[in-house]
Amino acid sequence: MAIWFTEKQTENFGITMKINKTLHTEQTEFQKLDMVETEEWGNMLLLDDMVMTSVKDEFVYHEMVAHVPLFTHPNPENVLVVGGGDGGVIREVLKHPSVKKATLVDIDGKVIEYSKKFLPEIAGKLDDPRVDVRVDDGFMHIAKSENEYDVIMVDSTEPVGPAVNLFTKGFYAGISNALKEDGIFVAQSDNPWFKADLIRSVQRDVREIFPITRLYVANIPTYPSGLWAFTIGSKQYDPLEVSEDRFHEIETKYYTKELHKAAFVLPKFVGDLLK
Ligand code: PUT
Numbered sequence: 001m002a003i004w005f006t007e008k009q010t011e012n013f014g015i016t017m018k019i020n021k022t023l024h025t026e027q028t029e030f031q032k033l034d035m036v037e038t039e040e041w042g043n044m045l046l047l048d049d050m051v052m053t054s055v056k057d058e059f060v061y062h063e064m065v066a067h068v069p070l071f072t073h074p075n076p077e078n079v080l081v082v083g084g085g086d087g088g089v090i091r092e093v094l095k096h097p098s099v100k101k102a103t104l105v106d107i108d109g110k111v112i113e114y115s116k117k118f119l120p121e122i123a124g125k126l127d128d129p130r131v132d133v134r135v136d137d138g139f140m141h142i143a144k145s146e147n148e149y150d151v152i153m154v155d156s157t158e159p160v161g162p163a164v165n166l167f168t169k170g171f172y173a174g175i176s177n178a179l180k181e182d183g184i185f186v187a188q189s190d191n192p193w194f195k196a197d198l199i200r201s202v203q204r205d206v207r208e209i210f211p212i213t214r215l216y217v218a219n220i221p222t223y224p225s226g227l228w229a230f231t232i233g234s235k236q237y238d239p240l241e242v243s244e245d246r247f248h249e250i251e252t253k254y255y256t257k258e259l260h261k262a263a264f265v266l267p268k269f270v271g272d273l274l275k
Contacts, residue, residue, distance in 0.1 A: 009224035010194050023118050028110040035118040043118050051222045053086050062088035063255040064218040069151045069186045070096050072239040076150040082138035084155030085111030087123035094125050095250040102131050107162050109135035139165045145178035154187035169205040176209050184234040192270045193225035200273050206233040216263035
């Protein structure tokens with residue numbers, strides 16, 4: 001029997017959808033995990049009753065996390081994904097032939113396990129030989145790494161539970177240390193409608209550590225407010241100054257080389273958060 005589910009995006013506002021079937025539900029060591037089949041968006045992963053990914057619109061988020069930094073860096077070989085246990089970012093990372101190794105560190109092995117089972121179109125590349133999957137604390141992994149990665153991507157949940165640490169200045173300092181001298185990182189940064197203060201503080205913290213700090217946005221219909229933000233911190237390469245010859249052909253549904261630049265053109269109220 002179908003049921004209706006509402007993700008409360010704020011105390012006063014939510015997104016409601018029809019769930020045809022619950023495929024799996026459990027309280028893991030870290031969070032409540034639900035895999036559901038929705039009528040509108042296909043199979044969907046919910047963590048602590050928040051939408052993480054859906055088969056129908058996942059490509060926007062995963063492409064925009066992966067391709068903006070990977071096309072900005074001239075030769076990304078060693079890539080780290082923190083979080084991202086659904087495997088969508090890894091799938092996109094592997095489209096870049098320069099990538100020799102992609103490490104995924106997610107604290108919750110259950111996310112990986114059930115994504116493989118119920119979201120195969122998203123998680124299907126996690127067993128690729130270039131991928132090293134580790135069930136571990138991303139914060140600790142970063143703290144132990146030095147001068148190692150070309151690109152780091154932080155694909156976390158919202159800043160609650162274990163993800164709170166991933167929105168701190170200490171974490172960004174660790175990322176800087178874990179990156180090579182010309183490294184670049186991207187972090188999902190929630191949304192400018194309901195989380196303006198968070199975006200402001202992330203930008204401020206990253207700017208104190210990285211010489212180049214940028215914000216870009218993408219339209220993701222199942223995420224709070226539909227407008228999602230991403231923060232870039234870069235030691236050397238500016239995502240706004242990528243030369244045309246850097247772009248090579250890959251199969252995408254959202255990302256294009258034109259959109260790479262357009263994503264940094266911000267609505268005024270979003271740009272004002274950077275002042
Ligand atoms: N609800 C948005 C989650 C961000 C994706 N990891």
